[in-house]
Amino acid sequence: MGEAKRRKSTLGEQYGEDTRILPWVPITKSQAELFVSLTTRGAWLGIGFMVAAWVTIRFIGPAFGWWQVVD
DSSP states (O other): OOHHHHHHHHHGGGTTOOOBSSTTSOOBHHHHHHHHHHHHHHHHHHHHHHHHHHHIIIIIHHHTTSOOOOO
């Protein structure tokens, strides 16, 4: 008997299902990985927007005479 067949006979109906992080938390490991990847991407987008806003406020606005930076 192959390893996959033995595992399937051992697990029964749970064979092929994604495992949970903890038994009492209804979040699977793949959902947790997706959450981490999405929040990481969101953080980098936020950092990019913050840098763009800073460059606009500090350099672009004063260059076009929209406002003056007070030192």
